[in-house]
Amino acid sequence: MGRWEPNAGGRLARAALVLSAEKGYEATTVAEIAAAAGVTERTFYRYFPDKADAVFPDNxxxxxxxxxxxxxxxxxxxxxxxxxxxxxxxxxxxxxxxxxxxxxxxxxxxxxxxxxxxxxxxxxxxxxxxxxxxxxxxxxxxxxxxxxxxxxxxxxxxxxxxxxxxxxxxxxxxxxxxxxxxxxxxxx
Amino acid sequence: MGRWEPNAGGRLARAALVLSAEKGYEATTVAEIAAAAGVTERTFYRYFPDKADAVFPDNxxxxxxxxxxxxxxxxxxxxxxxxxxxxxxxxxxxxxxxxxxxxxxxxxxxxxxxxxxxxxxxxxxxxxxxxxxxxxxxxxxxxxxxxxxxxxxxxxxxxxxxxxxxxxxxxxxxxxxxxxxxxxxxxx
DNA sequence: AATGTGATGTCAGAATCTGACATCAGAGAG
DNA sequence: CTCTCTGATGTCAGATTCTGACATCACATT
CATH class of the missing domain: 1.10.357.10 (Tetracycline Repressor, domain 2)
Incomplete structure (x- = not known):
């Protein structure tokens, strides 16, 4: 096992979509998404170039x-x-x-x-x-x-x-x- | 004549397009656009809801x-x-x-x-x-x-x-x- | 056991965008 | 002519997005 929970990117993507559906995309801050996924805001930006990309699956x-x-x-x-x-x-x-x-x-x-x-x-x-x-x-x-x-x-x-x-x-x-x-x- | 030069919106739109063509859209800050048009940054946002709208004519x-x-x-x-x-x-x-x-x-x-x-x-x-x-x-x-x-x-x-x-x-x-x-x- | 690697944290800062309040030339009321 | 009001702009503070630089430390390699 690693030092942290695995699949941080997946947790972030899920949190982004769920929170956006709950309270609206614009009202959801990156800090909240990161907190929900158990990482810091900076880590969010290591997985997604920007906020919008978190709600779009890589295709x-x-x-x-x-x-x-x-x-x-x-x-x-x-x-x-x-x-x-x-x-x-x-x-x-x-x-x-x-x-x-x-x-x-x-x-x-x-x-x-x-x-x-x-x-x-x-x-x-x-x-x-x-x-x-x-x-x-x-x-x-x-x-x-x-x-x-x-x-x-x-x-x-x-x-x-x-x-x-x-x-x-x-x-x-x-x-x-x-x-x-x-x-x-x-x-x- | 008003207290300020007229047509601030037009000057802002022109400055936004010219500066974006010169040095790139992302490298152009709203502060620069506003300065080129002779207004403050805050006034820019009174004419355009965001930076992207300044390079798009209202149609x-x-x-x-x-x-x-x-x-x-x-x-x-x-x-x-x-x-x-x-x-x-x-x-x-x-x-x-x-x-x-x-x-x-x-x-x-x-x-x-x-x-x-x-x-x-x-x-x-x-x-x-x-x-x-x-x-x-x-x-x-x-x-x-x-x-x-x-x-x-x-x-x-x-x-x-x-x-x-x-x-x-x-x-x-x-x-x-x-x-x-x-x-x-x-x-x- | 020493060393390296990679994912994450921490910190500082620039840039976008918004809300609240201040200012003041000119227009209209009296 | 003076008063007042209006509207465009300025000023200031702050939240949020996004980036660069450096630190940390569990785990793997040797």
């Missing part, structure tokens, strides 16, 4: 996975847009694996501008991962970017629909339905 | 205009997506009216996470304005949201292309070309 691995998914889908002959939508569906499945966390995040993030901005930056990284995967499968750059952005557009609308429904339906199903609606829109 | 009026544009376009019988693209083209025209400011913003914003987040929040507001305009013209909500998000996807890709080209071509033309590419993508 760099996920981006790599998604890039691979979209690349494979594209190689099987699906259109760039369909391939990107496969990856978005995978993203929904991933989010569904921790439904409680997803729901908490969905409730906390939109009401806080700083977090909303961070979330959108993350979406942009996702977009880049998707277009990168398509490009790796040989799709021309412009086409790849458009497909990725269009798929993310479906994602945003789907998440909004999901919230409108008080998060009652499974997110992957909402994504599938929204993607179908988008297809109809583009054909009509 | 609430523009959003209203765009909603009107898309509503009119929709009423003339254009498809929701085409109507939304008309509004995006208008947005490009608007940005072109102050090309130097647009270029400065394009150079400063993407490299600063805090500003990038703010920019994306603004895009979401634009998306809501567009889908609102479509809804006002009788387009069903889901369809309106998808059209708005798809049009904004075109906008994002177009701005990226514009930057890739070192901002040499007029933005409205880049938007038109990108929209055409998107149409081809959806048909193919």
């Amino acid at each position: 760099r691995e996920l981006l790599v996975v998604l890039a691979g998914v979209v690349e494979d889908a594209s190689r099987t002959g699906q259109s760039p847009l369909d391939a990107a939508l496969v990856a978005v569906h995978r993203l929904a499945t991933y989010a569904s694996e921790e439904p409680e966390r997803a729901r908490l995040s969905a409730m906390v993030i939109p009401s806080v501008p700083a977090l909303a901005g961070r979330e959108l930056v993350r979406q942009r990284q996702t977009s880049e991962a998707l277009s990168g995967g398509l490009a790796a499968a040989g799709v021309p750059r412009l086409e790849a970017q458009l497909a990725a952005e269009s798929a993310l557009a479906v994602w945003r609308v789907a998440v909004a629909e999901w919230a409108r429904d008080n998060w009652s339906q499974p997110l992957p199903e909402v994504v599938t339905a929204t993607a179908e609606a988008a297809r109809t829109l583009n054909r009509g | 609430r009026e523009l959003l209203v205009v765009l909603a009107g544009v898309v509503e009119d376009a929709s009423r003339t019988g254009q498809s929701p997506l085409d109507a939304a693209l008309v509004a995006v083209h208008r947005l490009a025209t608007y940005a072109s009216e102050e090309p130097e400011r647009a270029r400065l913003s394009a150079m400063v914003i993407p490299s600063v996470p805090a500003l990038a987040g703010r920019e994306l929040v603004r895009q979401r507001q634009t998306s809501e304005a567009l889908s609102g305009g479509l809804a006002a013209a009788g387009v069903p909500r889901l369809e309106a949201q998808l059209a708005a998000e798809s049009a904004l996807a075109v906008w994002r890709v177009a701005v990226a292309e514009w930057a890739r080209d070192n901002w040499s071509q007029p933005l409205p033309e880049v938007v038109t070309a990108t929209a055409e590419a998107a149409r081809t993508l959806n048909r193919g």
Whole structure:
């Protein structure tokens, strides 16, 4: 055993999300989060570059996975847009694996501008991962970017629909339905 | 004449952008911006809720205009997506009216996470304005949201292309070309 | 047993942002 | 013309975020 309780980063992330849900993100200070996790404020900043990052799970691995998914889908002959939508569906499945966390995040993030901005930056990284995967499968750059952005557009609308429904339906199903609606829109 | 130079807000906004372009946004302190504008730091915060807002022009009026544009376009019988693209083209025209400011913003914003987040929040507001305009013209909500998000996807890709080209071509033309590419993508 | 390493603590400080109160030129009331 | 009020700005204090520099000490290595 170490000199301190292990998994300080995990305790900090959990404390950040729980406290933010309880009393609001902005009303929660880093000092409180650190105290709840049993460390000092300085240690918090050794695990997270800033306060917002504590409520966002690190998803760099996920981006790599998604890039691979979209690349494979594209190689099987699906259109760039369909391939990107496969990856978005995978993203929904991933989010569904921790439904409680997803729901908490969905409730906390939109009401806080700083977090909303961070979330959108993350979406942009996702977009880049998707277009990168398509490009790796040989799709021309412009086409790849458009497909990725269009798929993310479906994602945003789907998440909004999901919230409108008080998060009652499974997110992957909402994504599938929204993607179908988008297809109809583009054909009509 | 008042007791102080008039247009303190304008001087602050200009100073914020110029200083950020010169030495970087994060390296520019609010105290410096205020000093350059000839006011105190406290006065800065009377004009802008935070530092990031000083480099973003207030565009609430523009959003209203765009909603009107898309509503009119929709009423003339254009498809929701085409109507939304008309509004995006208008947005490009608007940005072109102050090309130097647009270029400065394009150079400063993407490299600063805090500003990038703010920019994306603004895009979401634009998306809501567009889908609102479509809804006002009788387009069903889901369809309106998808059209708005798809049009904004075109906008994002177009701005990226514009930057890739070192901002040499007029933005409205880049938007038109990108929209055409998107149409081809959806048909193919 | 000596030494090194790494996670954490401690301390100081810059920068952002907010609340409370003071100041004073000019506008309007009388 | 004088009085008063208003509104923009200044002044001051303080909470909070975030960073750099150095100290500590259980555990691992040798």
